[in-house]
Amino acid sequence: MSSSPFSCGFAIIIGPPNAGKSTLLNELLDYKLSIVTPKPQTTRKKITGIYHNEKCQIIFLDTPGIMKPQQKLHESMLGVIRDTLKDADVVIALLPFSGKKDFFDRPFAEELFGNWLKPAGKPVIAVLNKCDLVSAERQEEAEAFVRKSWNPAAVLSVSALKATNLPQLIETIQPFLPLDYPLYPEDTLSTAPERFFVSEIIREKIFLLYGREVPYSTEVVIDEFREQYENDPTRKDLIRCSVIVERETQKQILIGSKGAALKKLGQTARKDIEEMLGRPVFLELFIKVRPDWRKNQNFLKSYGYH
């Protein structure tokens, strides 16, 4: 633990799908870094978000939700989580209140603490999210239960959605950060490149605009990102993306009748991309069918999953 007036280090947020990790990160950083949608498993790559205040700098490593490996994509996600755990100074175990009889998914919590966090040997802060769904009494019961069952370094109930107890969360994390100097300049929100956020915005729009199985079968690849506006403000930046799907029927759904759905996707994504970049862009989307890409190791590699 650090007793220095300034501290800095890496925190990993780990929890089940839909626990609220992206919401928490976005709320803490007051900026839309990782995508947030109501469907589980929308976060597929590690994102680094950086929180600053006058006392600390916390470099957050976001992870995909933990789930049973049912297909190759999921195995690769689990690998990302294991690797990210090694880099962390402190672990935020995010358990969402379920609103049901049990406080939260107990078998999952057993597995998380027993199989993942104990072997990793890192200090763990148990953060019980979605506390807006339960009474204060129930929060206290749940906190006591977590302390007794797994004895983490700290336990705290928060609501990422309503921004409840978030300053307390920062204060709880701070003593576990080992460095006494910041690793990044104060205005750095994330080290991930702009093109990563562009693809995340497009993926978010696909999740929001299309129902059924389509979003889960989709990957977005940036083929070209030509920055021309800075040198010549009469020319917009050009972004060419491939939207990869598994089947011809999914391609038809993405395109929609007379291309209407694809047009809407392009328009809504472009608006957010321009807002994020602070400059105008010309966005081109190409839909490509790659049968069963999620089961193919070569495709997974070429899309950045290792």
Ligand SMILES: Nc1nc2c(ncn2[C@@H]2O[C@H](COP(=O)(O)OP(=O)(O)OP(=O)(O)O)[C@@H](O)[C@H]2O)c(=O)[nH]1
């Ligand atoms: N009531 C309530 N809902 C929340 C809270 N935090 C997040 N949610 C909701 O829970 C859902 C999932 O939130 P995300 O932030 O996408 O969850 P995630 O853990 O990043 O999900 P994955 O992408 O599956 O890993 C969304 O509908 C959020 O609005 C909270 O504090 N209270």
